Amino acid sequence: MSLIHEIDYGTPRSTSETMVTLTIDGETLTVPEGTSIMRAAGEMGTAIPKLCATDMLDAYGSCRLCLVEIEGRAGTPASCTTPVMPGMVVKTQTERLKRLRKGVMELYISDHPLDCLTCAANGDCELQDMAGAVGLRDVRYGHEGHNHPNPGKDESNPYFTYDPSKCIVCSRCVRACEEVQGTFALTIAGRGFDSVVSPGMEESFLGSECVSCGACVQACPTATLTEKSVIEIGQPEHSVITTCAYCGVGCTFKAEMRGNEVVRMVPWKDGKANRGHSCVKGRFAWGYASHKERILNPMIRASITDPWREVSWEEAIAYTASEFKRIQARYGRLSIGGITSSRCTNEETFLVQKLIRGGFGNNNVDTCARVCHSPTGYGLSQTYGTSAGTQDFDSVEQADVILLIGANPTDAHPVFGSRMKKRLREGAKLIVVDPRRIDLVRTPHVEAAHHLPLKPGTNVAVLTAMAHVIVTEGLADEAFVRERCDWDEFQDWASFVADPRHSPEAIEAVSGVPAADLRAAARLYATGGNGAIYYGLGVTEHSQGSTTVMAIANLAMATGNIGRPGVGVNPLRGQNNVQGACDMGSFPHEFSGYRHVSGDETRQLFESLWGVPLDSEPGLRIPNMLDAAVDGVFKGLYVQGEDILQSDPDTRHVAAGLAAMECVVVQDLFLNETANYAHVFLPGSTFLEKDGTFTNAERRIQRVRKVMPSKSGKADWEITLALAHAMGFNMNYAHPSEIMDEIARLTPSFAGVSYAKLEAEGSVQWPCNEKAPLGTPVMHIDGFVRGKGRFMVTEYVATDERTGPRFPLLLTTGRILSQYNVGAQTRRTENVVWHEEDRLEMHPHDAEQRGVQDGQWVKLASRSGETSLRALITERVAPGVVYTTFHHPGTQANVVTTDFSDWATNCPEYKVTAVQVSASNGPTAWQESYEDRARSSRRILPVVEAAE
Ligand code: SF4
Ligand code: SF4
Ligand code: SF4
Ligand code: FES
Numbered sequence: 001m002s003l004i005h006e007i008d009y010g011t012p013r014s015t016s017e018t019m020v021t022l023t024i025d026g027e028t029l030t031v032p033e034g035t036s037i038m039r040a041a042g043e044m045g046t047a048i049p050k051l052c053a054t055d056m057l058d059a060y061g062s063c064r065l066c067l068v069e070i071e072g073r074a075g076t077p078a079s080c081t082t083p084v085m086p087g088m089v090v091k092t093q094t095e096r097l098k099r100l101r102k103g104v105m106e107l108y109i110s111d112h113p114l115d116c117l118t119c120a121a122n123g124d125c126e127l128q129d130m131a132g133a134v135g136l137r138d139v140r141y142g143h144e145g146h147n148h149p150n151p152g153k154d155e156s157n158p159y160f161t162y163d164p165s166k167c168i169v170c171s172r173c174v175r176a177c178e179e180v181q182g183t184f185a186l187t188i189a190g191r192g193f194d195s196v197v198s199p200g201m202e203e204s205f206l207g208s209e210c211v212s213c214g215a216c217v218q219a220c221p222t223a224t225l226t227e228k229s230v231i232e233i234g235q236p237e238h239s240v241i242t243t244c245a246y247c248g249v250g251c252t253f254k255a256e257m258r259g260n261e262v263v264r265m266v267p268w269k270d271g272k273a274n275r276g277h278s279c280v281k282g283r284f285a286w287g288y289a290s291h292k293e294r295i296l297n298p299m300i301r302a303s304i305t306d307p308w309r310e311v312s313w314e315e316a317i318a319y320t321a322s323e324f325k326r327i328q329a330r331y332g333r334l335s336i337g338g339i340t341s342s343r344c345t346n347e348e349t350f351l352v353q354k355l356i357r358g359g360f361g362n363n364n365v366d367t368c369a370r371v372c373h374s375p376t377g378y379g380l381s382q383t384y385g386t387s388a389g390t391q392d393f394d395s396v397e398q399a400d401v402i403l404l405i406g407a408n409p410t411d412a413h414p415v416f417g418s419r420m421k422k423r424l425r426e427g428a429k430l431i432v433v434d435p436r437r438i439d440l441v442r443t444p445h446v447e448a449a450h451h452l453p454l455k456p457g458t459n460v461a462v463l464t465a466m467a468h469v470i471v472t473e474g475l476a477d478e479a480f481v482r483e484r485c486d487w488d489e490f491q492d493w494a495s496f497v498a499d500p501r502h503s504p505e506a507i508e509a510v511s512g513v514p515a516a517d518l519r520a521a522a523r524l525y526a527t528g529g530n531g532a533i534y535y536g537l538g539v540t541e542h543s544q545g546s547t548t549v550m551a552i553a554n555l556a557m558a559t560g561n562i563g564r565p566g567v568g569v570n571p572l573r574g575q576n577n578v579q580g581a582c583d584m585g586s587f588p589h590e591f592s593g594y595r596h597v598s599g600d601e602t603r604q605l606f607e608s609l610w611g612v613p614l615d616s617e618p619g620l621r622i623p624n625m626l627d628a629a630v631d632g633v634f635k636g637l638y639v640q641g642e643d644i645l646q647s648d649p650d651t652r653h654v655a656a657g658l659a660a661m662e663c664v665v666v667q668d669l670f671l672n673e674t675a676n677y678a679h680v681f682l683p684g685s686t687f688l689e690k691d692g693t694f695t696n697a698e699r700r701i702q703r704v705r706k707v708m709p710s711k712s713g714k715a716d717w718e719i720t721l722a723l724a725h726a727m728g729f730n731m732n733y734a735h736p737s738e739i740m741d742e743i744a745r746l747t748p749s750f751a752g753v754s755y756a757k758l759e760a761e762g763s764v765q766w767p768c769n770e771k772a773p774l775g776t777p778v779m780h781i782d783g784f785v786r787g788k789g790r791f792m793v794t795e796y797v798a799t800d801e802r803t804g805p806r807f808p809l810l811l812t813t814g815r816i817l818s819q820y821n822v823g824a825q826t827r828r829t830e831n832v833v834w835h836e837e838d839r840l841e842m843h844p845h846d847a848e849q850r851g852v853q854d855g856q857w858v859k860l861a862s863r864s865g866e867t868s869l870r871a872l873i874t875e876r877v878a879p880g881v882v883y884t885t886f887h888h889p890g891t892q893a894n895v896v897t898t899d900f901s902d903w904a905t906n907c908p909e910y911k912v913t914a915v916q917v918s919a920s921n922g923p924t925a926w927q928e929s930y931e932d933r934a935r936s937s938r939r940i941l942p943v944v945e946a947a948e
Contacts, residue, residue, distance in 0.1 A: 004239045004254055006269050010038040010053040010066070010080050022088040037079040037090055038066055048092050049101055049133045051108070051126060051221055052170040053080040056269070056276050057179055063170055065104050065130060068092050076100060101134040109136065112222075113165050119223050120231040126221030127168060151196060156206035158830035159284040160217045160227050162197075167224040169195045173216035180219075180277050182421035184444040185210040197224075206833070211817060213414065214283040218266065218276075227264045227284075236263040242705045243694050244282035245343065245687035246820050248573030249273055249393075249415045250696025251282050252763075255688065260708040262286060262688065272763055273393055273696055279414035280831065281820055288828040289686040289711075293670055296712045299681040299940065304659070307939035308681065313714065313722070320638075320680050321726030323663040324360070327636040335634055336663075337364025337625055340586040341641030342575035344684075344716055345692025345704055347739035349577070349584040350592065351720040351731065352640050356619075357585075358612045359729030363597055363619030364634075367586035368642050369578050374905035375540040376571040377582055377594070379549025383557070384779075385786025387594050388579060390568035391532070392698045392765060392777040396423050398566030400529030403521075405433040405552065406459065406538020406911075410440060411817045413536075413572045413697075420534070421446050429528055431521045433462060434538060435812055436841075436883055437876045450521040453878050456812045457912040458511040460544045461796040462518065463551035465504045465511075467497040469522035470558055476526075477560030485557050485789035493554060493791035510796075512878070526559045530566030537574060538812075541911045543799045546904035550792040557789045563780045573697040575821065580695030583750075583766070584743070589618035593747040606746060611730065621906050622648065623899070626657030636663040638723070640716065641684060643824060645673035646889055649897040649908035650864050667719060670824055673889050682719050683712035690715035692736045693758065695766070699776070701753055702763040799912050801900050807862060807914035809846065809882050813893055816885050823887035838891040839872040841883040842917065847873045852919050859920040860884070862896040862913050868924045871917075882917060890923075 014034035021030045024041050031040045036059055038048050051063035061081035068079045071089035076097060079090075091097070109131060116122050154162040174186040174197065185208050189198040200208035217225040230236075236256035244251040244265075252271025256263045265283055269276035288294075298316030299308040311319070324336050338356045340349040349367070356365040369377070377387035384390070396402070396419055409417030421443065424430055430448040432441050441451045454462050470476055471494045481490050500506060504515035504522075525531045533556060539548045552569055561567035573579050585592035595602040598616045607614050620628060622644065628634035630653070637658075648654050658664055658677035666675045667682040675681055689710040695701050706715075714722070717736055724731045733739050737755040744750045751769035758764065764775035779785065803810060818834035820826045840858055852858055854873040859866055860882070869884065869891050877883050886893040900909040 002238055003236060009042040009055040010050050011036040011059045012055055020084045020086050022084050022090065024090045025092055031084055035084050037068055037082050037084055040084050041079065041092055046092055048079050049130050050080060051130055051168065052172060054172055054219055056219060057172060057175045060171060060175060065101055067097055067100055069094055069097060102136055105131055105134050105136045108168055120226050121223035123235050125223060154204050156204035157212060158833055159212060160225055161231065162205060163224055164196055166222045167197055168222055170221060172219040172221060173197055173225055176215040176219035180215045180418065181213045182418050183209055183211055186216060212280040212284065214278055229264050233258055233261060233263045240705050240707045241268055242707060243702045245576050246281040247413055247576060248578055248697040249413050250576060250694055250700060250702055251278055251415050252702065253282060255707045257707060270762060273698065273700055274415045277415050277418055280818055281826060285826050285829040285831045288825040289688050291828040293828065295671055295681060295683045298683060301679055304677050310940065316680060316682060317722045317726045320665050320723060324636050324727065327662055331633065331635050333361050334364065336360055336636035337620055338638035339622060339640065339642050340365060340367045340581055342368050342578035342581040343641045344577065346577065346580040346584050346695060347692045347736040348717045348720065349581045349586055350739055350743055351717050353585045355720055355724045355729065357614055358610045359724050359727040363588045363615050363617065364625060365586060365619060366588055366622045367581045368647065369582050374907045375545030375549050375902050378546045378904045380553060381594065383550055383553035383790050383792055384784045386779065387582060388699050389570040389697055390562060390779045391570050393419060395565045395568060395778065396420055396532060398530055399423060399428050399532035401429045401525055401531045403431045403525050403531060403533045404440065405533065405535040407534055407536025407572050408438045408814060409572060412574065412815045414817060429524055431525060435878060435881050449524060450517055452513045452517060452521060455512045456810045456881060457542060457799045459539060459542060459548040460551055460794050461507045462511050462513055463548065463555060464497055464502045464794050464796060465507045465518055466522040467555055467558060468502040469504060469519050470526045471498050475523065476558045480560030481558065484783065485791065489791045493793055496793045531559055531561040532567050534570045534572055536572045538911055540907055541909060543900050543902060543909045544797060545902035545907050547794050551794040554791050557791065565778055571697065577694040579697060579699060583695060588621055592743060593749050609746060623906050626654055629657040629660040632660065635661050637661055638665045639674060640667045643672040643674050646892065647821065649894050649910060650899045651892055651895045652865060653899060667716060672824055685710040685712060685715045693740065699765040700763045701758065701766060703758050799900060799909060801898055801909060801912050801914055803914045807916050809880060809915050809917060811882050811896065811913040811915040812911045813884055813886055819887040835887065838869055838885045838888045838893060840869050841872050841874050841877045843875060843877050843879045844873050845879045847871060850918060857920045857922050859918050860896055860915055862915045864898050865895040866924060867891055867895045868920050868922065882915065
C-alpha cells in the first residue's frame with residue numbers, strides 16, 4: 001500500500017459546455033472554456049510550479065511562480081489566473097521562465113527557517129517541492145536579513161498548530177476559510193513585508209470564530225498550519241479511502257496511516273458528498289476509537305446489580321442465545337426483539353433485521369430512525385411514493401431560493417452547510433423557518449431574506465398558510481400540477497388551504513409569525529426561480545411530524561419545484577447511516593426497500609432465500625417494546641449501536657421498560673447508559689475497523705473500508721452472524737460484499753449495487769438498477785415513483801403538550817457542531833473544549849423575570865421530570881422558548897421530554913415540551929448521584945476474581 005496522492009490542478013474545474021482548443025508546449029488540447037492555463041497544462045500531465053494556487057480555491061495570482069509565455073503577448077502572465085483562449089500557444093518552460101521562477105523561489109527561501117530536516121512537513125511541503133521543481137541550488141540573499149513578523153506559535157486549537165515563522169503569506173488559508181468553509185475567521189493583518197495571517201482580531205485560533213474545519217490546514221502549502229497528530233506521529237505512509245461515521249452528509253476521507261495508526265483524516269476531493277471539505281468531527285474527532293474507556297472484551301452478568309464478568313466471545317454468544325431461547329420458550333415467540341443502528345453499516349443493519357425476522361421468528365425490529373426521521377419515510381412515501389430525499393447535494397448549486405425548515409446545517413450538517421452558504425453568497429435567497437435565530441439567519445456575507453420564528457409545534461399551521469398564499473394569489477404552477485399530480489386531489493387540497501382560517505393573518509396568533517413576513521416568504525419561494533426545501537428534525541420530531549413532511553411535499557408540488565436539479569425536498573439526516581438503516585428493513589412493518597411484511601409476494605421472496613417462514617404481522621416499535629416490557633410480556637432485547645436510555649424520550653419510562661426485561665444485550669463501543677440495564681455486553685467495532693457501506697442523506701451508497709484490525713476481534717456483522725448461528729438460524733457470509741449481494745437480490749432499488757460497482761464508480765445513489773445502472777442523483781424527473789403526485793390535506797392540530805401557569809415556557813432541543821448525538825464518541829475526544837456541558841439557552845426577558853444570570857444553574861422541570869444545567873442568556877431564542885442540547889448524560893435532557901409522539905410513526909415530540917425554569921444552586925439529587933450510579937453499574941470484575 002502507498003499514500004494515495006491527489007493531483008492538484010491548481011484551479012477549479014470549469015463546468016462550461018463550450019470547448020476551447022489551444023497548444024501547450026507543442027501539444028494540442030481541448031478543454032472547457034474558463035479553464036486556466038495552469039489546469040489545462042495539468043490535465044495533459046504538465047505540472048506548472050505554483051504556490052498560491054490549489055484546485056479547491058479560485059485563482060489568486062499572488063506568488064508569481066506559475067508564469068508562462070504566450071505567443072503574441074508581452075510579458076509572462078500567471079498561468080493560474082489566465083484562462084485558455086482558442087488558438088492560444090503557450091510555453092511553460094523556457095530559459096526566461098526558469099530564471100524568473102528561481103528568482104521568486106530565492107526570495108521565499110531567504111525568508112524561511114532552514115529546519116527542513118526536523119520540520120513536521122518534511123516530505124509533504126510544497127515550498128520544498130517547488131524549490132526542487134525550479135532547480136534552486138543556492139540563495140543569493142543569505143538568510144541573515146530581516147524576517148517576516150513572527151507573533152509566536154499558536155497551539156490553542158486542540159488539533160492543529162499555527163507557526164507563523166513558516167508562513168509564506170500565500171493566503172490559501174484565508175481563502176479556504178472564506179470560499180470553502182464560509183466562516184471568514186482569518187485575515188491577513190499588516191501590509192507588504194509585515195503581512196501576517198491572523199485569526200479574527202489578532203485572537204488565538206481557539207478564541208476566534210474558527211470552527212476547526214481544517215480547510216486552512218489542508219490548504220496550507222507549508223508547515224505553518226499542521227495537524228498536531230502529524231507532529232506527534234510523523235508523516236503517513238499509506239492511506240485508505242473511507243466514509244465519515246458521524247453525520248448524514250457522508251463525507252469521504254482519506255485515512256492516512258502509519259502502520260495501524262491513523263495519522264490524520266484528510267477530506268477526499270473526489271468525495272461526491274463533500275468535494276474535499278470536512279468538519280471538525282470527521283476531520284479530527286476520531287480519537288475515541290482508541291479511547292481507554294472502550295470495552296474490548298465481551299461481558300455478562302446475571303443481574304444488573306452484579307458487576308460485569310469478562311468472558312470469551314464463545315461464552316457471551318452462547319449465553320445470549322440460550323437466554324433468548326429460554327425467554328421465548330417461557331413467554332412466547334413475540335417476547336424478544338431488537339434495535340438496529342443508524343451508526344452501523346448497511347450490511348450490519350440488514351443482518352440484525354434478518355436475525356430478528358428469521359432467527360427470532362417475529363418482526364420486533366425497529367431502529368433509531370423511529371426517533372428522528374420516521375415521519376420523513378411516511379410523509380414522502382404517501383405523497384411521492386418513496387421514502388427519501390429527492391436531490392443530490394450538488395443540486396444546491398442550482399437553487400435560487402432555499403427554504404430551510406427546522407434544520408441547522410452549520411451545526412448538524414456542517415459540510416453541506418458550507419456548500420449552502422457558498423450558494424447563498426453567490427446570490428441565492430434564503431428563508432429560515434425556525435424558532436431559533438440559527439447562524440444562517442445572519443452570518444458573514446449571508447443574510448436570510450426572511451426568518452419566520454414560529455412557536456414550536458406550529459409547523460403545519462405555518463406551511464399551510466404558505467400554501468394559502470400560493471393558491472389564493474395564483475402562484476401555483478398549474479401546468480406542472482395538471483401534468484404530474486392527481487388533479488382532483490390538488491383541487492381538494494387547494495380549496496382546503498384557500499379557506500380564510502388558513503390565511504397568514506388568521507394563524508399569526510397561533511404561530512407568532514407576522515402575517516406580512518409569511519406572505520412575503522411564500523411569494524419568494526413560489527416565484528424566485530428554483531425553490532429547494534431542506535429540513536431537519538425540527539420538522540419530524542413533533543406530534544404532527546408526518547403531517548409537516550406532507551405539507552412540505554405539497555408546497556414543492558404546487559410550485560413545480562420537484563423533478564429537476566436545483567429544487568426538491570431534502571431531509572437532512574442526522575446520523576451517518578439513518579437513510580441506510582431505514583432502507584435495510586429496520587422498521588417492524590417493512591422489509592428492505594420499504595415493502596410491507598404483509599405482501600405475500602415479497603415475503604415469499606425472502607422466505608425462499610432465507611429458508612424460514614416469516615411473520616406477516618408487523619412487529620413492535622421501540623416505544624411499544626418498552627410498554628410491553630413494563631406490562632411484563634416483552635423480556636429480551638438485542639440493541640446494536642444505540643443508547644436508547646439517553647436518546648429516547650421520557651427517560652424514566654425507558655428505564656422502567658429496560659429494568660423489566662430479563663435479557664438486555666447491548667452491542668456498542670462503550671458502556672453506554674442503556675448498558676446500565678444490560679445483562680450482556682458485546683464490544684462493537686468502529687468504522688475504522690470494518691468493511692461495509694453507509695448511505696447518506698442524498699441516497700448515496702459509499703464504501704466504508706477497514707483501515708485497522710478490529711480491537712475487539714470481531715466486526716459487528718460477525719457478532720450478529722455468530723448470534724444467528726447460536727440461535728440455530730443459518731447465515732453464511734465470508735465478507736460484507738456477500739451481504740450486499742443478497743441485499744441487491746432482494747431489494748429492487750439496490751438491484752444494481754455491488755462492491756465492484758462501488759469500486760469503479762466511487763459511489764452510487766439508489767435507485768440503482770437496470771433502469772438506472774449508475775444510480776439516480778435526482779428523483780421523480782419524469783414522474784413520481786407512485787405515479788401521480790398526491791396532495792394531502794394537512795389540518796393543523798395543536799399538540800397536547802400545552803404551556804400553562806405551571807409550565808409556561810416551551811423547550812426545544814438540538815445539536816451543536818462539535819458534538820454528535822448522545823456524545824458517546826465526541827465526548828471522548830478533544831472536541832469537549834468547545835462544549836463541556838449542555839447549557840439552557842434563555843431569552844434575556846425570561847431570564848430577568850426569573851432572576852437568572854448568565855452561567856447560573858437553573859432547574860428545568862416538566863410534567864415528566866426535572867434536571868439542572870447552567871443558563872446561557874441569548875437572543876437566539878425568542879421570549880417564551882428555551883433550548884438545549886442532549887449530548888451529556890449528566891444532564892439527560894430527555895428526563896424532561898414527554899411521551900407524546902407523531903400520530904403516524906410514533907416519532908417522539910422532542911421539539912415541544914412545556915417547562916418551567918427556575919434558579920437553582922446546582923445539579924439535582926439524581927444528577928449528583930449519577931457518577932456513583934454509573935460507576936457502580938460499570939464495575940468490571942478483575943479477571944482473577946471473575947475466574948473464581
Ligand atoms: S479551521 Fe476552518 S474555520 Fe478555522 S480558520 Fe481554518 S478554515 Fe477557518
Ligand atoms: S498559513 Fe499557510 S496557507 Fe496561510 S498564508 Fe501562511 S503559508 Fe499560506
Ligand atoms: S459534515 Fe458530517 S460526514 Fe462530513 S465530516 Fe462532518 S460529521 Fe463527518
Ligand atoms: S500559483 Fe499562480 S500566481 Fe501563485
